[in-house]
Amino acid sequence: MKHLKKAFALAALTMAMNASAQTELTVYTAVEAEDLKTYAKRFNEEHPDIRINWVRDSTGVITARLLAEKENPQADVVWGLAGTSLLLLKNEGMLQPYAPEGLDKLSPKFRDRDETPSWVGMDAWMAALCVNTIEAEKNNLPMPKSWQDLTKPVYQGHVVMPNPNSSGTGFLDVSAWLQLMGEDEGWTFMDGLHQNISRYTHSGSKPCKMAASGEAAIGVSFAFRGARLKEKGAPLELVFPEEGLGWEVEATAIVNGTDKLAAAQTLVDWSISRKAMEMYNEGYAIVGMPGVAQPVAHFPENAEALIIENDFSWAASNREAILTEWASRYDGKSEAK
The missing domain is CATH 3.40.190.10 (Periplasmic binding protein-like II)
Structure with missing residues (x-):
C-alpha cells in the first residue's frame, strides 16, 4: 500500500511539474469552434510544453476586441483570422513581424508582402x-x-x-x-x-x-x-x-508586445508546417502550401479557379x-x- 501511495504521489508531482513547465499562450481565433480541440491536439503532439488558451468569436468581434486592446494587448498570437483583419492590425502597428520556418514554401497569396511578414496564411475559405x-x-x-x-x-x-x-x-x-x-x-x-x-x-x-x-x-x-x-x-x-x-485567407500572426515571443514563434512555425496544412485540408480545399491539398468532399474540383482576384x-x-x-x-x- 505504501508503494502504491508513493507511486500516486510521484505521478501527481510529475504532472504538476509538467504543468508548471508549460508556457501558456492566449490565442485569439475565429476558427470554427468544433475544430479548436483538434488544432491544439495536433500542435501539442510536437510541442507539449506550450498550452493554448483559446479566445474564440466571429471575425468582426475578434477584430474589434483586438483593436480595443491595442494599448494593453491580452493576446499573444492570432491563429485563424481573416487576412484583411490582420492587415488592419498591421497598419495599427499591432503585429510583430516574423519570418517563420518554411516561409519559402508558402504561396505568395498566403503571406504579407513585406520581406519579413507580419502575418502568414493557413488556408482559404x-x-x-x-x-x-x-x-x-x-x-x-x-x-x-x-x-x-x-x-x-x-x-x-x-x-x-x-x-x-x-x-x-x-x-x-x-x-x-x-x-x-x-x-x-x-x-x-x-x-x-x-x-x-x-x-x-x-x-x-x-x-x-x-x-x-x-x-x-x-x-x-x-x-x-x-x-x-x-x-x-x-x-x-x-x-x-x-x-x-x-474568399479570404485565414491567417496567423504574433501580437506585438507579447512577453512569450519564443513560444509564439514556435506556434507560428508550426501553423505553416506541412502537418498543419494537411490538417487544414481536412476541411478546406485551398491551403497555403502548394501541392498539399487533396480534393475535399462536396467542394468543386476547380475551387481555386472559381475565386476572384481579391x-x-x-x-x-x-x-x-x-x-x-x-x-x-x-x-x-x-x-x-
Whole structure:
C-alpha cells in the first residue's frame, strides 16, 4: 500500500511539474469552434510544453476586441483570422513581424508582402450558397446559379446572409461584390438582394445551418460549413455563383508586445508546417502550401479557379467605410446580438 501511495504521489508531482513547465499562450481565433480541440491536439503532439488558451468569436468581434486592446494587448498570437483583419492590425502597428520556418514554401497569396511578414496564411475559405432542396421544392424556388439570381422576386423572404460587421464571411461577400461589379453596381445589387433577405446573422456559418435545418431555403455562407453539413446528411445543394466567389485567407500572426515571443514563434512555425496544412485540408480545399491539398468532399474540383482576384489591401483600407455604408443601408434586418 505504501508503494502504491508513493507511486500516486510521484505521478501527481510529475504532472504538476509538467504543468508548471508549460508556457501558456492566449490565442485569439475565429476558427470554427468544433475544430479548436483538434488544432491544439495536433500542435501539442510536437510541442507539449506550450498550452493554448483559446479566445474564440466571429471575425468582426475578434477584430474589434483586438483593436480595443491595442494599448494593453491580452493576446499573444492570432491563429485563424481573416487576412484583411490582420492587415488592419498591421497598419495599427499591432503585429510583430516574423519570418517563420518554411516561409519559402508558402504561396505568395498566403503571406504579407513585406520581406519579413507580419502575418502568414493557413488556408482559404470561399463563398457558397447553401440551398435546402426540400424547402426550395416546397416553395417553387428555382436553383440559383448566380449572385444576380438572388435579387429576383421569387426569392423574397427566403434568403439569409451574414452581417459583414460581425462576420468575416459577410465581409468577404460584400468586398467581393464591390470588386466584381464596381462600387455603384455593387451597392445597387445589394439593394436588390436586401429586398429578399429575411435576416442578417452575426455568424458566417449560421445561414448555412439555418438552411440545413429548413429554417431558411437559402443561406449565403461558405463552402466549408456547407460541405460538412451535407456530409452529415443535410438536404443541401451547394451552389457556387458563376460570377466568381469571394474568399479570404485565414491567417496567423504574433501580437506585438507579447512577453512569450519564443513560444509564439514556435506556434507560428508550426501553423505553416506541412502537418498543419494537411490538417487544414481536412476541411478546406485551398491551403497555403502548394501541392498539399487533396480534393475535399462536396467542394468543386476547380475551387481555386472559381475565386476572384481579391485585392486584400483595398479591402482592408476600405473596410471601415464599407461597413459603415452597409450598416446605414441594411442593418434594420440584422438579428439581435
